[in-house]
Amino acid sequence: MESANASSPFGDARQIAVERAIAEFRAARPVAIRSGSTALVAFPVDGATEAAMAFLQRGDGKPRVIVPGEKILAAGKWIRPVAALTLEPFTMEALDAYFGRDERVTAAANGSFRAADRAEVAGLALSNLALLLPAVLVADAGASARDALPLLTVDAEDVFGFRDREAKALKIVSRAFVPLEGAGSCEFVVFRGGDGFRDQIAILVGNPTPGKPVSVRIHSACLTGDLFGSLKCDCGEQLRGTVRAMAEEGGGAVLYLDQEGRGNGIANKIRAYRLQDQGFDTYDADELLGFGQDQRRFDFAADMLRLLGFTSVRLMTNNPLKIKALRDGGLNVLSTHRVLTRPTAQNVKYLAAKRDKAGHLLGDAGLDTFDSGEHPLSPARHP
Ligand SMILES: Nc1nc2c(ncn2[C@@H]2O[C@H](COP(=O)(O)OP(=O)(O)OP(=O)(O)O)[C@@H](O)[C@H]2O)c(=O)[nH]1
Ligand SMILES: [Zn+2]
CATH class of the missing domain: 3.90.870.10 (DHBP synthase)
Incomplete structure (x- = not known):
């Protein structure tokens, strides 16, 4: 009760x-x-x-x-x-x-x-x-x-x-334009509610028209990857790659969610990295800390899109949970597009674990044939 x-x-x-x-x-x-x-x-x-x-x-x-x-x-x-x-x-x-x-x-x-x-x-x-x-x-x-x-x-x-x-109490608190390198003037719309401690942000790239189909990327915060270009994951490349692709293709919306470390927070992600240094993969390390595979919820992402006036989306992701969440949230997911980056020596094990243990749609992304001697720092392929 x-x-x-x-x-x-x-x-x-x-x-x-x-x-x-x-x-x-x-x-x-x-x-x-x-x-x-x-x-x-x-x-x-x-x-x-x-x-x-x-x-x-x-x-x-x-x-x-x-x-x-x-x-x-x-x-x-x-x-x-x-x-x-x-x-x-x-x-x-x-x-x-x-x-x-x-x-x-x-x-x-x-x-x-x-x-x-x-x-x-x-x-x-x-x-x-x-x-x-x-x-x-x-x-x-x-x-x-x-x-x-x-x-x-x-x-x-x-x-x-x-x-x-908390997820249902979502509301827009502020919005303004910010010019982004290679993507022109983008509108940052800040929401309160949802997941985590901080606010959620929608970045409108180009000029997507409310009521019309829109390209969408749902992106969970990754301080190490998004901000510092960590080579341990693919987050930074996915984020910049999708913004660039949206700018080239006439617009879209990135939802930047406060879900650092798959919802475990930065302290626990860094604890998990320490375990990964001892040989555990990304999921085993979280499990040793006592976490399940993924603590994130994506249901409120559908509400964010609806508050922005979008109901039909082309979703850019490899993660089946995100696709399901938007469909369950009542959005019309017209198509899904994988967001592939070129594997590096430092993230190939991470990507393979996501594919093999969490069903991420990375099947032919070059993980099995990866040769760590080749191009470990090559730029990302466009999504
Ligand atoms: N716990 C944990 N979180 C990690 C690790 N590496 C990256 N992350 C987090 O994983 C999340 C990755 O988020 P996303 O890029 O949105 O997504 P995804 O689930 O891989 O799905 P798509 O990129 O859309 O295919 C971020 O919250 C990162 O901070 C790790 O080794 N352990
Ligand atoms: Zn990351």
């Missing part, structure tokens, strides 16, 4: 409570989570200290660690979808041994597992919303723990409903 009386002068009270809880988690402070008659105190593993662990031990009952199924699978056990683990002893040392210095599971769990309850799962969902490592410490909310600090309280069901409500 979601909490009643949802409206306030400042918006939906359920959203406000969850936004505040996210801020508490990011600042490494505890939050109380209520579910029916149960209440617990939750604290993110990302940011745990001896003092925080001692605080949780003052609650009622045994404190525990809540971890997703992916993490347990990585530990050689299979508990789905979310498990509560009793950590013995409940100390930073034991936590470090469990998560390891690289955020990997380096030790089999000493304690016992059980399926997590609703409030515990909400704690984990909150760590995901806060873009932290997906693991949370919890204890039953005893009087002594509550008294130590006035805790922010949030309802478990409000946490679960947060992203849906």
Whole structure:
């Protein structure tokens, strides 16, 4: 049951409570989570200290660690979808041994597992919303723990409903023209709502006509690739290549979404890169951290396009999830066009994993015949 009386002068009270809880988690402070008659105190593993662990031990009952199924699978056990683990002893040392210095599971769990309850799962969902490592410490909310600090309280069901409500609350907040190299004057339209912490941006290239079919690229933010030209992925080339192609072909719309690291956030993406340096591929590294294959949602992209006046699109992507999301969102996807870049020595393994494990439409993109001795830095083919 979601909490009643949802409206306030400042918006939906359920959203406000969850936004505040996210801020508490990011600042490494505890939050109380209520579910029916149960209440617990939750604290993110990302940011745990001896003092925080001692605080949780003052609650009622045994404190525990809540971890997703992916993490347990990585530990050689299979508990789905979310498990509560009793950590013995409940100390930073034991936590470090469990998560390891690289955020990997380096030790089999000493304690016992059980399926997590609703409030515990909400704690984990909150760590995901806060873009932290997906693991949370919890204890039953005893009087002594509550008294130590006035805790922010949030309802478990409000946490679960947060992203849906956020995606639906999308609105345009500003727009202006920005000249882009090789693409002329483009209009940047900024939306609030959707995914992540920041705003979503639509870049209108050329002069696409509302009501008419439009070329669309849905692009998730990649700081390393888009901004710094990282060779580990194909993002920067795809972004610039699609803008260039749209400018040459009479216009289009790029949706630039706040979904760094496939929705895991920059800190977790860099943690995953560290694991990739040890030989894990892009999906195995995320799984070791406790993430599923892809945390992103694309449903609100259809709403962004509708707010801009577009209902029929030619979609530029290799990702079947994006195609499905726009169709499910009620848009008419007239055609899909792959966005191929030339593989490099540094990204060929990444691209092959996307094709082989996530079904990206990269079939004949030269990945299997790639010779790392040849043209590792060649410019991208036009999409
Ligand atoms: N977790 C994680 N995210 C990554 C890694 N490499 C790149 N990313 C992120 O992956 C996302 C790539 O986004 P996109 O370029 O929109 O898309 P895509 O899903 O590959 O689909 P298309 O390019 O449309 O075919 C961005 O959010 C990047 O930050 C990685 O190794 N691990
Ligand atoms: Zn990238």
